[in-house]
Amino acid sequence: MGIAERLIELVGEENVICEYEDLFAYSIDAAPGKFVVPEAVVKVHHSKEVSEILRICNDLRIPVVCRGAGTSITGAPTPVEGGIVLDFTEMNRIKEVEEKKMCVTVEPGVIYSHLNDFLSDFNLFFPPDPGSADVCTIGGMVANNASGMRAVKYGTTENYVKTLEVVLANGKIYRIGRKVVKSSAGYDLVKLFVGSEGTLGAITEVALSLKPLPKYRKTFLAYFEDLAKACRSVTEIILSGFTPAAMEFLDDVLLETIVKSGKKDLEITEAALLIEYDGFFEDSVRRESEVAVEICKKNGARIVPSESEKEREELWSIRRMAYPLLVQRCISPITGDVIVPIENFEEAVTSFKKISEEMNVLTSFLGHSGDGNIHPIILADERDEDLWRRAQLLNERIIRKAIELGGSVTAEHGVGYEKNKFLPLEWKESSEIYMKIKRIFDPNNIMNPGKMVV
Amino acid sequence: MGIAERLIELVGEENVICEYEDLFAYSIDAAPGKFVVPEAVVKVHHSKEVSEILRICNDLRIPVVCRGAGTSITGAPTPVEGGIVLDFTEMNRIKEVEEKKMCVTVEPGVIYSHLNDFLSDFNLFFPPDPGSADVCTIGGMVANNASGMRAVKYGTTENYVKTLEVVLANGKIYRIGRKVVKSSAGYDLVKLFVGSEGTLGAITEVALSLKPLPKYRKTFLAYFEDLAKACRSVTEIILSGFTPAAMEFLDDVLLETIVKSGKKDLEITEAALLIEYDGFFEDSVRRESEVAVEICKKNGARIVPSESEKEREELWSIRRMAYPLLVQRCISPITGDVIVPIENFEEAVTSFKKISEEMNVLTSFLGHSGDGNIHPIILADERDEDLWRRAQLLNERIIRKAIELGGSVTAEHGVGYEKNKFLPLEWKESSEIYMKIKRIFDPNNIMNPGKMVV
Numbered sequence: 016m017g018i019a020e021r022l023i024e025l026v027g028e029e030n031v032i033c034e035y036e037d038l039f040a041y042s043i044d045a046a047p048g049k050f051v052v053p054e055a056v057v058k059v060h061h062s063k064e065v066s067e068i069l070r071i072c073n074d075l076r077i078p079v080v081c082r083g084a085g086t087s088i089t090g091a092p093t094p095v096e097g098g099i100v101l102d103f104t105e106m107n108r109i110k111e112v113e114e115k116k117m118c119v120t121v122e123p124g125v126i127y128s129h130l131n132d133f134l135s136d137f138n139l140f141f142p143p144d145p146g147s148a149d150v151c152t153i154g155g156m157v158a159n160n161a162s163g164m165r166a167v168k169y170g171t172t173e174n175y176v177k178t179l180e181v182v183l184a185n186g187k188i189y190r191i192g193r194k195v196v197k198s199s200a201g202y203d204l205v206k207l208f209v210g211s212e213g214t215l216g217a218i219t220e221v222a223l224s225l226k227p228l229p230k231y232r233k234t235f236l237a238y239f240e241d242l243a244k245a246c247r248s249v250t251e252i253i254l255s256g257f258t259p260a261a262m263e264f265l266d267d268v269l270l271e272t273i274v275k276s277g278k279k280d281l282e283i284t285e286a287a288l289l290i291e292y293d294g295f296f297e298d299s300v301r302r303e304s305e306v307a308v309e310i311c312k313k314n315g316a317r318i319v320p321s322e323s324e325k326e327r328e329e330l331w332s333i334r335r336m337a338y339p340l341l342v343q344r345c346i347s348p349i350t351g352d353v354i355v356p357i358e359n360f361e362e363a364v365t366s367f368k369k370i371s372e373e374m375n376v377l378t379s380f381l382g383h384s385g386d387g388n389i390h391p392i393i394l395a396d397e398r399d400e401d402l403w404r405r406a407q408l409l410n411e412r413i414i415r416k417a418i419e420l421g422g423s424v425t426a427e428h429g430v431g432y433e434k435n436k437f438l439p440l441e442w443k444e445s446s447e448i449y450m451k452i453k454r455i456f457d458p459n460n461i462m463n464p465g466k467m468v469v
Numbered sequence: 470m471g472i473a474e475r476l477i478e479l480v481g482e483e484n485v486i487c488e489y490e491d492l493f494a495y496s497i498d499a500a501p502g503k504f505v506v507p508e509a510v511v512k513v514h515h516s517k518e519v520s521e522i523l524r525i526c527n528d529l530r531i532p533v534v535c536r537g538a539g540t541s542i543t544g545a546p547t548p549v550e551g552g553i554v555l556d557f558t559e560m561n562r563i564k565e566v567e568e569k570k571m572c573v574t575v576e577p578g579v580i581y582s583h584l585n586d587f588l589s590d591f592n593l594f595f596p597p598d599p600g601s602a603d604v605c606t607i608g609g610m611v612a613n614n615a616s617g618m619r620a621v622k623y624g625t626t627e628n629y630v631k632t633l634e635v636v637l638a639n640g641k642i643y644r645i646g647r648k649v650v651k652s653s654a655g656y657d658l659v660k661l662f663v664g665s666e667g668t669l670g671a672i673t674e675v676a677l678s679l680k681p682l683p684k685y686r687k688t689f690l691a692y693f694e695d696l697a698k699a700c701r702s703v704t705e706i707i708l709s710g711f712t713p714a715a716m717e718f719l720d721d722v723l724l725e726t727i728v729k730s731g732k733k734d735l736e737i738t739e740a741a742l743l744i745e746y747d748g749f750f751e752d753s754v755r756r757e758s759e760v761a762v763e764i765c766k767k768n769g770a771r772i773v774p775s776e777s778e779k780e781r782e783e784l785w786s787i788r789r790m791a792y793p794l795l796v797q798r799c800i801s802p803i804t805g806d807v808i809v810p811i812e813n814f815e816e817a818v819t820s821f822k823k824i825s826e827e828m829n830v831l832t833s834f835l836g837h838s839g840d841g842n843i844h845p846i847i848l849a850d851e852r853d854e855d856l857w858r859r860a861q862l863l864n865e866r867i868i869r870k871a872i873e874l875g876g877s878v879t880a881e882h883g884v885g886y887e888k889n890k891f892l893p894l895e896w897k898e899s900s901e902i903y904m905k906i907k908r909i910f911d912p913n914n915i916m917n918p919g920k921m922v923v
Contacts, residue, residue, distance in 0.1 A: 115708060115812035116875075160653040171651045174628075191896055195808045196840040197625045198877040199614040199664045201884060201892055201899055201921060202906055206660040210653045227710035254569060256681035256749055295710055299753040354649045358569035386650040421570075423652040430655060438655055442645055445655055448909065452656055455905040467655060 018077055018099060019055040025071075026064055032056040032102075041100045042093055044085045046433050047347040047397060050093040053080070056100045062180055062188055062219035065101065069217065069461075070186030072099065078464050079184075081213040083124060083152030088350045089431025091159065091212045095465040101217060103154050109133055110220070118177060118194050120222045123154025139225040142169035144261075145427070146338055154218050159429035160210035164261040164334070167253075167385030168293075169226060171427065173209040180220035181208055184457040194222055207452070212429050213463040215456040229293035232260070233304035234327045237316035238284045242266070242368065244314040245286035246361035249384045251310045252290070253357045257303045260293040262385035263334050264364075269379045272340050279333060282317075288384065289334050291327075338392070341379050345394035347403070349410050353417035354388040354426035363420050367391055367413050374409040376402065388426040389417075415440065430467040438467070472531055472553060473509040479525075480518055486510040486556075495554045496547055498539045500887050501801040501851060504547040507534070510554045516634055516642055516673035519555065523671065523915075524640030526553065532918050533638075535667040537578060537606030542804045543885025545613065545666045549919040555671060557608050563587055564674070572631060572648055574676045577608025593679040596623035598715075599881070600792055608672050613883035614664035618715040618788070621707075621839030622747075623680060625881065627663040634674035635662055638911040648676055661906070666883050667917040669910040683747035686714070687758040688781045691770035692738045696720070696822065698768040699740035700815035703838045705764045706744070707811045711757045714747040716839035717788050718818075723833045726794050733787060736771075742838065743788050745781075792846070795833050799848035801857070803864050807871035808842040808880035817874050821845060821867050828863040830856065842880040843871075869894065884921040892921070 016024075022031045032038060033055055042052040054077075059065050072079050078098025085092050094100060107124035114137050121130060128148045131140050145151055145163035155161065157179070162171035178192035192205040208215055239245035249262060265287045273279050281287075288311065292304040308318055321327040342348040355363040364380055367389065371378035382389040391413050395406030414424055414437050424430070424437040438445045449468040453460065470478075476485045486492060487509055496506040508531075513519050526533050532552025539546050548554060561578035568591055575584060582602045585594050599605055599617035609615065611633070616625035632646035646659040662669055693699035703716060719741045727733050735741075742765065746758040762772055775781040796802040809817040818834055821843065825832035836843040845867050849860030868878055868891050878884070878891045892899045903922040907914065 113810075113812065115704065116810045117708070118810070160651075160657075162651055166651055171653075173657070189896070189898060193877045193895060194810050194875050195877045195880070196811070197614075197616055197620055197842070197880050198808065199625075199881055199883045200878045200888070200895055202665060202903055203614075203627070203660050203663070204902065206657050209657070211656060227708075250569065254571070254681075296753055296756060299750055302750060354652065356567075356570045356572070356648050357650070358567065388651070421648050423647045423649045424654045426649070426651050427653050429653045434654070441647060441654055442643070444643060448658070449656055451909040452906070455902065455909075 018075065021071060022055055022057050022068065022099070025067055026057055030058045041082065044090060044093050045088040046090045046431065047349060048090060050090060050095050051097050053094045053100045054097060056102050058102045058105050060106050062182055065182045065217050065219055066186040066188055068101065069182055069184055072461055073184045073186065073459055076459055076461060078461050080463050081154070081158070081217050083155035084126070084147070084150045086147040086151045086155065087159065087429065087431060089429050089433040091429050091431030091466055092155070093432070095432055098461070103152065112137060114139070116194055117225045118222055119225060120220065121153050122220060123152060123157070123218050125153045127151050127153060127156065134225060135228065138228045140228050141175060141223050142226055143172055153221055157209055157218055157221055158212050160427065162427040164263060164383060166383060166427070167262055168258045168260045173206055175223045176205055176209050176221060177224050178222040179205055179208055179218055181216040181218055183216045184459060184461050210429065212431065212467050214453055214467055216462060230295050231297045231300040232291055232293045232327060233300045234289070234291040234321045234330050235304065235308060236319040236330050236333070237288045237290065237311040238282050238319070239286045239314065239316050240284050241315060242285040243361055243365055245288055246364050248288060248311050248314045248316065249360050250357050252307045253385060255306055255310065257306045259290050259307060259385055261289070261291040263289040264380070264382050264384035264389070265289065265334070265337065266380045268377065269337050269341060269381050272344060272379065273333065273336060276340050278336060281333065289330060337381055341392045341394070345396055347395045347397040349393040349395055349406055351391035351393070351410055351413055352388070352425045352428040353414055353422055354386060355417050355420045355422035357387045359420040360384060360387050363389060363417060363422070366416050370412050370416065371409055374405045374412070376406050376409050378409065386426065387422070432466055435467065435469050472529065475525060476509055476511050476522065476553070479521055480511055484512045495536065498541040498544060498547050500542045500544045500885065501803060502544060502887070504544060504549050505551050507548045507552060507554045510556050512556045512559050514560050516636055519636045519671050519673055520640040520642055522555065523636055523638055526915055527638045527640065527913055530913055530915060532915050534917050535608070535612070535671045537609035538580070538601070538604045540601040540605045540609065541613065541883065541885060543883050543887040545883050545885030545920055546609070547886070549886055552915070557606065566591060570648055571679045572676055573679060574674065575607050576674060577606060577611070577672050579607045581605050581607060581610065588679060589682065592682045594682050595629060595677050596680055597626055607675055611663055611672055611675055612666050614881065616881040618717060618837060620837060620881070621716055622712045622714045627660055629677045630659055630663050630675060631678050632676040633659055633662055633672055635670040635672055637670045638913060638915050664883065666885065666921050668907055668921055670916060684749050685751045685754040686745055686747045686781060687754045688745040688775045688784050689758065689762060690773040690784050690787070691742045691744065691765040692736050692773070693740045693768065693770050694738050695769060696739040697815055697819055699742055700818050702742060702765050702768045702770065703814050704811050706761045707839060709760055709764065711760045713744050713761060713839055715743070715745040717743040718834070718836050718838035718843070719743065719787070719791065720834045722831065723791050723795060723835050726798060726833065727787065727790060730794050732790060735787065743784055791835055795846045795848070800850040800852060803847040803849055803860055805845035805847070805864055805867055806842070806879045806882040807868055807876055808840060809871050809874045809876035811841045813874040814838060814841050817843060817871060817876070820870050824866050824870065825863055828859045828866070830860050830863050832863065840880065841876070886920055889921065889923050
């Protein structure tokens with residue numbers, strides 16, 4: 016009996032995908048490149064089921080890849096060594112809200128924005144706010160230590176994960192962590208599983224701590240004629256101590272792309288910053304925002320304030336349309352995710368721009384500038400061999416430059432398949448130590464093999 | 470040639486302690502109980518030296534315990550299986566301040582309050598603020614994921630450690646982590662080493678991120694006739710969203726101890742809270758503080774405000790004298806360190822009080838209540854067999870109750886020797902998995918054997 020038949024026996028035909036046309040969708044994510052089509056996909060619904068499936072796969076040495084919404088741009092949720100995919104999108108219950116613990120317990124398939132819509136009735140929220148908020152799942156966020164617009168003030172997913180239920184390759188179910196603010200009781204295994212990209216086990220339940228929803232927001236857009244001065248403003252605002260709730264960087268290529276799309280009438284300057292403050296006192300929020308406005312003005316910015324929620328939404332829509340519009344401009348976009356110390360933000364962005372010009376590949380640089388996190392969107396085309404070669408070299412040169420400036424290969428997208436080879440740039444012993452850690456939990460290397468740990 | 474001779478050859482006679490009288494001091498920390506006197510103590514001064522010593526000890530299978538100021542109350546920096554102790558107190562240089570990265574790089578022997586005195590010139594600080602601030606070392610704080618008064622707003626040590634230099638048992642020197650705000654580049658080894666209590670390797674350098682020093686502070690003391698209402702105020706203040714910079718809980722035993730010492734004229738009520746807000750706008754800080762004052766008043770508190778820095782210092786001196794005065798009241802204090810979800814703070818404290826009365830052992834409960842972190846100070850005497858037995862049982866019953874309420878065995882003091890046996894209460898597989906992790910870095914189990922991982 017093949018693995019597909021055994022899975023059907025276990026979870027029923029209706030939960031197993033075996034047709035090539037359907038399986039194909041699970042061989043890709045939002046990263047360029049083609050991966051291996053899985054032998055079968057199982058739509059899973061509870062941890063006991065996951066446990067049984069893993070036990071079988073472990074016995075048969077069949078690779079298992081966990082997948083949420085597949086919004087990854089690193090190849091993380093795709094099979095590269097064949098095997099099966101566990102689709103968690105239907106395991107999507109919000110199991111418990113503990114208002115007085117400021118805590119919510121969810122299954123991994125819950126969509127980020129659905130969760131926050133639900134939590135708004137309790138005046139609570141889970142802050143990180145990734146770009147893919149409307150589609151990405153909590154399980155995927157935990158697996159990649161994802162973050163986004165609000166990380167600058169509120170931190171990343173790892174700052175919120177309190178407990179995890181994980182299923183190991185041998186089918187063993189572990190519940191790790193405690194719903195407390197802090198602990199020094201042993202090695203921090205929760206933090207080890209956050210960002211482990213399905214290589215240590217399958218995440219089947221997540222308890223997240225929450226924050227009270229801020230009452231007031233103040234948002235503005237700052238246009239800069241001079242790229243360097245925009246970057247300098249980012250560093251100065253962070254060093255002022257008045258941490259914004261979001262500080263997004265948009266470059267000329269992006270502004271031009273939006274204008275050309277006809278979706279929005281914007282100025283096209285070298286750069287713009289979209290900055291938001293939030294809090295519980297209206298005038299404090301206003302004054303914090305004014306500190307940032309003054310810094311931007313001093314650096315030559317023209318300010319577009321928002322005076323109403325509608326105007327605020329208008330400003331945010333610019334950021335939200337950025338990535339979709341950019342990637343539509345080419346066949347095979349390469350989305351980078353480097354981060355540098357905030358001190359080096361200006362040098363990073365100006366160097367990246369220069370490298371992309373040298374390599375003659377149109378690239379937009381946007382990102383969560385408050386963190387020093389820059390997403391180069393390299394507008395490439397796999398069909399054009401020479402362009403593709405230059406685009407990949409550009410990607411590598413940007414990563415190397417970020418490392419040279421004290422940065423990291425990936426801030427919030429994870430490693431997956433695409434950034435595997437760059438990890439030793441940060442720490443040359445990483446592969447050796449990572450593989451040893453992986454083997455503790457997954458001795459037969461069936462959990463997402465070929466990713467992160469190679 | 471014995472190990473002491475080899476060490477003298479390596480680092481010089483002046484850096485090796487061999488006399489029993491001197492060695493004895495290294496067999497204890499602030500925990501009750503007697504441990505093993507080490508064979509030798511080496512005052513280490515740089516990582517290459519540490520590397521050479523570890524390599525020799527690893528070859529000879531000699532246990533190695535790293536020690537900072539020895540302020541631990543769990544037995545963590547004491548030998549339980551003999552061997553040698555590395556004393557890091559003279560490896561205490563502040564190596565680099567990177568103002569625009571808001572980052573400082575230090576050797577592990579730097580004392581916490583010295584570091585913050587030094588950083589105040591830069592308007593920066595490292596927030597956690599442990600009770601032993603004036604003596605404890607950064608290395609010890611990292612090894613235990615220590616925190617303290619300011620964790621409620623600013624988080625624990627692990628939130629600040631950016632990079633580590635660690636020396637493994639085989640002498641290999643690793644530099645892990647990046648000086649960036651966030652990263653999802655592989656398993657988080659920095660977080661694994663934070664709180665590992667010297668069981669994975671020796672920490673020889675730490676880069677910490679820093680926060681800008683707040684400009685304004687508002688501090689008050691609230692006396693409560695009713696213990697339960699004091700606890701309820703803690704939960705209500707945290708749920709209000711106006712997070713204090715510190716919220717310390719003091720019980721009647723403590724208030725009475727201070728009054729009896731003659732050091733301070735205080736009311737003796739069932740409980741008191743010392744609450745502080747800080748920030749960058751004077752009136753915001755004042756208004757946030759008023760929210761907390763109103764909650765306390767609603768719950769029947771009498772408020773003692775502070776109107777000047779001098780009055781503020783007066784209030785803080787109450788908290789600072791608490792622990793020393795309490796432990797002077799008995800021969801063998803047992804200091805607990807449990808934490809519960811903030812929702813359960815009232816139930817925890819009232820239950821603990823009840824249990825200590827049942828067991829008939831005088832116990833004071835104080836702690837970082839904003840975190841749900843309670844330190845029971847059990848006033849015991851090892852010489853009184855019956856009292857000692859009841860005191861230990863009380864300690865265990867408190868821990869079990871905290872676990873039952875969803876809490877953790879230790880919030881900020883670490884596991885050491887004293888809490889080893891309680892770890893499986895949180896997660897029964899902990900020992901098995903922890904030992905496997907330890908073996909990756911320390912296959913011969915020479916690094917602080919008998920602690921945390923047994």
